[in-house]
Structure formats: structure tokens, C-alpha cells
Amino acid sequence: MLIAIIIICNSIAKIIGVFFMKRLCVLMVLLNSAAAFANNLSTPSPLSPSAIQQRLQNQMSTQQQLHSQQLHLEQQNSAQRLQQGNELHQQKMLRKVQRDQP
Numbered sequence: 001m002l003i004a005i006i007i008i009c010n011s012i013a014k015i016i017g018v019f020f021m022k023r024l025c026v027l028m029v030l031l032n033s034a035a036a037f038a039n040n041l042s043t044p045s046p047l048s049p050s051a052i053q054q055r056l057q058n059q060m061s062t063q064q065q066l067h068s069q070q071l072h073l074e075q076q077n078s079a080q081r082l083q084q085g086n087e088l089h090q091q092k093m094l095r096k097v098q099r100d101q102p
Helices: 002-016 018-042 049-100
Strands: none
Touching: none
């Protein structure tokens, strides 16, 4: 955008003279800077407090979901181990009963 302003300024300088051209160039650059500054104010920066807060909330939510999944898997594994232990115990008891029968 600044390059376009300079090209326009050079073209106008040939028409109206260098003195007025310098003032016009300064004015155009200031207006361009003011517009860019106003645009930056209207859009939140990546480090704005709301963006940081949202990012932290997302990370906490993800961690909570992962923790919940981990607990669920641990409960499933524990239940499977308990069930396998019960099945082994039942098999041992069944063999013992079968051996004790005449």
C-alpha cells in the first residue's frame, strides 16, 4: 500500500510541484498509518486477554477430556483383570471339585 502511495505521489509531483507534493505525501502516509492502526484496534491480537483466556480454556477442556478417558480406560482394565481373576479362580475351583468327586 505504501508503494502505491509513493507512486501516486511521484505522479502528482510532476503536475503540482515538489513543495505541495511533499505535504501531500506526508498527509497520505499519515492517513494510511491511521487507517492501519484503526484496523488493528478493531481485530483482537493473537495475544489479547480474551484470546489467551480462550486458549487456556480449550487446553483445560482438552486435559479434562484426556484425564476422563484415561480414568475410564483404567476402570475398564481393572474390571477386566478382576473378571479374569474370577474366571481363573472359578476354573481352579471347578477342577478341584471334579478331582474330589469319585
